[in-house]
Amino acid sequence: MTDDEYTEWDAAYVLGALSVTERRQFERHVSGCRSCRQSVSELAPLPALLAAAPAPAVRAAAPADAAASDLPSFAALADRVRDGRRKSRMLLAAAAVGLILLGGAAGYGVTLGLRTPAVVAAGESVRLDPVGNSGVRADLSLTGEPWGTRLDWSCSYPPGIAPDHDYDDADRDYELAVVDATGIRTVVATWKSDGGPRTTGLSAATSTPLDEISRIELSAASGILLAVAPR
Ligand SMILES: [Zn+2]
The missing domain is CATH 2.60.40 (Immunoglobulin-like)
Structure with missing residues (x-):
């Protein structure tokens, strides 16, 4: 199916940016949609990566109206995201993904554990x-x-x-x-x-x-x- 209206909800879901109602709606969908389930599992490392990202980079991903305060924790970012309308949530989620990709280029090795299977040796x-x-x-x-x-x-x-x-x-x-x-x-x-x-x-x-x-x-x-x- 190409017209899956939930395809772009994955990052917002993983980042905790959906409202309780949206989350429930998305989870109901995900339980029957393999492609969304796969996206969610691929993005699952995102919050941890974001939390590990350097503070200035995270601040840069926050909306322009963010007070130049000490907000770079992921929780604060997520709250801010949650406050926004869905569209800005999606943009921010996209920015966060972009940040991770950049971070990867700069040497955060984990990067596209997002898109490539990690290798785990037997017994590991x-x-x-x-x-x-x-x-x-x-x-x-x-x-x-x-x-x-x-x-x-x-x-x-x-x-x-x-x-x-x-x-x-x-x-x-x-x-x-x-x-x-x-x-x-x-x-x-x-x-x-x-x-x-x-x-x-x-x-x-x-x-x-x-x-x-x-x-x-x-x-x-x-x-x-x-x-x-x-x-
Ligand atoms: Zn789906």
């Missing part, structure tokens, strides 16, 4: 970074086996519920899924948090060979994507 660990402001992270180790891939991980949750992320107590069921190179998504595990900050000792197995895993997704049971690792 993989970090799942939060999507939007979910605050959920996971550290996985993947081990190639003759029968497929073994996964071991721990998962940490934000202290309390992230203020602008609409998943709640009813969503404290989580699932881990692997997506193979052809886009087939397989849920390999489900678990519950006990309300504590961290769950450890989780493990699962999948018949998908290690070198065919292109993405790993951690979602709430309701389908909301919380953390992702592009590979």
